[in-house]
Amino acid sequence: MVSGLFWLVFLLCNSFILVGSLNDEGSALLSFRHSIQDPEGSLSNWNSSDENPCSWIGITCQEEKVVSVSIPKKNLFGLLSSALGSLSALRHVNLRNNKFFGSLPIELFHAPGLQSLVLCGNSLSGSIPPQIGNLSYLQALDLSQNWFNGSIPTTLVQCKRLKSLDLSHNNLTGPLPIGFGIGLVALEKLDLSFNKLNGSIPWDMGNLSSLQGTIDLSYNFFSGPIPASLGHLPEKVYIDLSHNNLSGLIPQNGGLVNRGPTAFIENPGLCGPPLKKSCSSYTPGVNAPSSISNLPDNFPAQTSDGKKGKRRGLSKIAVIVIVVSNVCGICLVGLLLSCCYWRLCACRKGKDEGSDNVEKGSNECLCFRKDESGPLSENGEQYELVALDTQVAFDLDELLKASAFVLGKSGIGIVYKVVLENGLTLAVRRLGEGGSQRYKEFQTEVAAIGKIRHPNIVTLRAYYWCVEEKLLIYDYIPNGNLSAAIHGKAGLVSFMPLSWSVRLRIMKGIAKGLAYLHEFSPKKYVHGDLKPSNILLGPNMEPQISDFGLGRLANITGGGSATPPSNPMAFEIPQQQQNAPTEIITTSSPLISGSCYQAPEALKIVKPSQKWDVYSYGVILLEMISGKSPMVQVGTSEIDLVKWIQLCIEEKKPLSDVLDPFLARDSDKEEEMVAVLKISLACVQTSPEKRPSMRHVSDALYTLTTSTN
Known part of the structure; x- marks a missing residue:
């Protein structure tokens, strides 16, 4: 009797163990779960006490075999586990819009029946x-x-x-x-x-x-x-x-x-x-x-007389000459780096006295002190001019001996217009003196910014770092900024408004530059502080976006606040005064001057998004179409430009009340103006999700017929 009862209990216990034992596929999925973080608790019912995983969230089975793992948009974070490859009957994997990182595990491709693999919107690499x-x-x-x-x-x-x-x-x-x-x-x-x-x-x-x-x-x-x-x-x-x-x-x-x-x-x-x-x-x-479109690249084309045509391009001798020249140039720059330890131009006596003179706008050479304490090798600091472009044709000696004129001063240092002896003109921003312990961070950040190459983005050519000096060297853009082009410059009576064709060309160029930053640059960047004063105009009025990444560098060096101020090259010298002392222009606080261009969600969310830039771009379009300032006077109060446009639409005012009066001469382009107005209204939607991407904005603008030549 006792013996029979013992065996009955033994069998029952073993049956519970068998029922509660998770099969191999369930164990593989638990291994996947344990390798990641699940902040939303989306996998909360993945329980090891189950017999199989077929009832788990995101899991689909056929004949008790896992055929689908579908867990999209759940903020899952971690490496993609190789355990998924052990699911022999797996057909579908959908892990889109999570936060997986690292490389794709080779084991994932051991599921021979896999029919769909959707991993978009993560941070996978390799x-x-x-x-x-x-x-x-x-x-x-x-x-x-x-x-x-x-x-x-x-x-x-x-x-x-x-x-x-x-x-x-x-x-x-x-x-x-x-x-x-x-x-x-x-x-x-x-x-x-x-x-x-x-x-x-x-x-x-x-x-x-x-x-x-x-x-x-x-x-x-x-x-x-x-x-x-x-x-x-x-x-x-x-x-x-x-x-x-x-x-x-x-x-x-x-x-x-x-x-x-x-x-x-x-x-x-x-x-x-x-x-x-x-x-x-x-x-x-x-x-x-x-x-010849079907021929391979190295196939010589036949000319009309049957002879092989020569491929166009540089000859071998030309290539060798260029390579040798570059090597010699690099060696020459290396020899001149030792000059960084010496004072290379005469400044007024005393550091404080020199600073006072600079702020008075006098025509002085751009000079800075040799670091008296010697190199801080433990911090990895280097006293040298670091070129970020192979086409940089000047060295530190030439830069510091050049004539320099103060262009302006803002929340992030003083900006100079520097004219080298060979006539090359540069813009040099002088950052703060802090951040001596963060050289590597500065170096990484500035190197990333220096890789940005686009015709509608100002190029950072080189930089200099030492304890007492941090310099950023840019291309000098001669025609001022977009704000001055739209509204004129303070103190100047003469003002020639931009034609519609020029405005449209500028709109397209800005859109192209932003689309590149957002979707084609190495890290898919966000500008975060786009406004007309940060958009410079080249010799042919082509727009170039500036101040990209400046706020981050200023934080590292202690040169200013987190929000970038007005553009380093925005304080242009009038043509007739280029060789004369220039009075410093002090900009207003960026938080005040730029607030009209900030997206509504910027007040609540700390981390900028690409949709912020889309909103800012929409405000700039409205400003270019209407000719209005970002703050519009209505009665005794002021409202921002977006609200003013919306008010005009609600009150069904005629288009002529919205458009810049100077555009009346381009009345034949009214259809294009309306199209741009619609694009701008889409960009300034209150909800970020409803705003288009800059790529779509750029494509939409290019469907307009006005020539950009």
Whole structure:
């Protein structure tokens, strides 16, 4: 009796153990959960006491086998565990818009039946493993909006069932894999935009006959001619080749006919319809790019007389001369770095006395003291002029011996206009004297800013660091800032308002620069303090965005507040006074002067977002359209420009009441003005989610017909 009872209890206990024992797939998923953080408790019912994971949130099973892991937008944070690869029946993975980082685990590609892999909107990095070619059943791959680098693996063309491929908004480089168009003929969606892909567009891309919607290759470095085979794609497919380095005649066949110009813009070498750029340099049948578009890059073109044409470009001798010259230049700069320890120009006696003289705007040389305490090697400090551009053709000795004029003073140091002996003009910002313990941080930050290269963004050419001096050297932009161009300069009677065509060209340039910062720069930056005084105008009134990253540098050096002040090069010297002493212009507090351009959510959220810049850009558009100041006088009170425009719309005032009166002479462009007004209103939406991206804004502006030449 007792013995029977014992065995009954033993069997019952063992049965409970069996029921409560989690299977291998559940254990693998628990391993995945333990490797990440789940701040929202989205995986709270993932319990080890369950028999299997089939009832867990985000898990789908068939015949008690996990076939789907779908946990999007839950703020999951951590490395992507390799445990997912042990789910033998796994078909679908959707972890989009979380905070996963690190590289893709190779084990993930050991699930042979995987059909969809969606990891967009995370912070994953590293290269895409070549093992992706093992996924012969893969139909959807979305790795967009991450930090993947390296080239697209050649094995990807083995995924012949692939229907949707989105690798946009990464840092991928190199050419497209050989056989891309032949191997992936099932593709219905293709988006490779906003990467650094280069090389020619493969001729076999025309075989992607299943494509639907858009084939997006924009914002890359593709070069060479457009293959005529792209005309074989279905006519309903929109082809976006904008913002590349493509060249030659745009083929006029099949689906390429009757395309709008936005599909081809920002390819300096492209010509022919629909662009307003003739192909006078091409003779049909002789050297028209469409006739050689299917040849490899190294295939010599045949001229009309049957002889091989020479490839255009620098000769070997020219390349050698350039390389040797650069090496010699670098060596020369290295020899001159020792000059950094000595006072290289005469200043007035005493540091304090010298500062007083500078603030009076006298025409003095730009000078600074040698650090008396010697180099602080333990802090990694270096007393040298660090070039951030290979084209920097001056050294520290030349810079400090140059004539310098005070341009202005704001919350972040004094700004000088510096004219070298060879006539080169620079703008030099003098930062604070603090931050001696943060050299490495400063070095990293300034190096990142120095990598930004765009025709609509002011270029930081070099910097200097020592205990008592921190200098930032920029291009000098001669035509002042946008604020002065819209409203005139204080104290100057003469004022020539901008025409509509010039205003539209400026609007487009600003949009292009911001779109680059947001989506194509190395770190997808945010400006955070965009306003007309931070937009400079070049010799041909081309806009250049300035003050990018200045607030961060000022924090490191102790040179100012977190919010960047007015532009370092915004205090231009009138042409007739360039060789005369200039009175310092002291700007108002950035928190006051820039508040009209700040997005509403900026008062509540500390970390700036790209949508902040979109709002600021919208206010600038309204200012350019209306000619009004950011604060508008209404009766006895002032309201900001956005509210004033909204008030005009509510009261159904005529368009003439909103537009700048000086634009009346461009009455034939009223339709464009209304279109820009609509774009600006979309940008200043109260809800950030409702504002468009700067890329979409830029594209919308380029559909307008006014010439930018």
